[in-house]
Amino acid sequence: MKYIIAGTDRPGSNTLKLANYIQGIYKSQGETVEIIDLVEVKEHLHTGPHYGKEHSGLQPYLDKLVASEGLIVICPEYNGSMPGALKYFIDHMKFPETFEYRPVCFIGLGWMFGGLRPVEHLQQVFGYRNAFIYPERIFITNAPKVLNEQGEPQEEGLKKLLVKQATGFRNFVSALSAFNLDANSVIASKK
Numbered sequence: 001m002k003y004i005i006a007g008t009d010r011p012g013s014n015t016l017k018l019a020n021y022i023q024g025i026y027k028s029q030g031e032t033v034e035i036i037d038l039v040e041v042k043e044h045l046h047t048g049p050h051y052g053k054e055h056s057g058l059q060p061y062l063d064k065l066v067a068s069e070g071l072i073v074i075c076p077e078y079n080g081s082m083p084g085a086l087k088y089f090i091d092h093m094k095f096p097e098t099f100e101y102r103p104v105c106f107i108g109l110g111w112m113f114g115g116l117r118p119v120e121h122l123q124q125v126f127g128y129r130n131a132f133i134y135p136e137r138i139f140i141t142n143a144p145k146v147l148n149e150q151g152e153p154q155e156e157g158l159k160k161l162l163v164k165q166a167t168g169f170r171n172f173v174s175a176l177s178a179f180n181l182d183a184n185s186v187i188a189s190k191k
Contacts, residue, residue: 017151
């Protein structure tokens with residue numbers, strides 16, 4: 001299963017609304033994709049080894065990521081980078097299992113630059129940890145204006161881009177899996 005990480009803990013965010021829309025694209029292509037909402041994750045972020053505690057409530061989210069076929073990260077731009085809650089969530093992820101050979105694709109959203117900076121920062125983080133980064137990124141400028149109240153893009157060109165990315169990412173994940181280059185196959189072969 002693939003997971004969409006809605007990369008902000010802001011309640012009612014355009015990021016989560018867009019995540020729901022993208023989940024619908026994957027569903028229309030016959031694939032079940034689950035959303036990990038940082039609003040829900042947030043209450044568990046102050047547990048775990050950073051605070052000398054077990055992960056308890058955070059562990060189910062971390063387990064999903066380790067078992068995933070691929071990750072779709074949707075990230076808004078906050079002050080020229082990713083939201084702190086997203087970076088902190090990433091810092092809780094198990095290394096190397098969550099990252100190494102994990103297919104990942106990115107969608108940025110913001111005002112002027114469409115989340116270009118945070119997506120580039122995320123590519124650095126995931127690339128540093130040896131993830132397979134899908135090259136077709138999407139940047140949504142003027143996000144509060146181009147997405148309606150439900151998070152559906154109002155521009156046909158953007159809708160087509162999102163469908164194209166979903167189709168391409170699904171093929172990317174399948175190709176890696178066919179050659180046993182997906183994270184779960186590589187980790188299993190190292191045991």
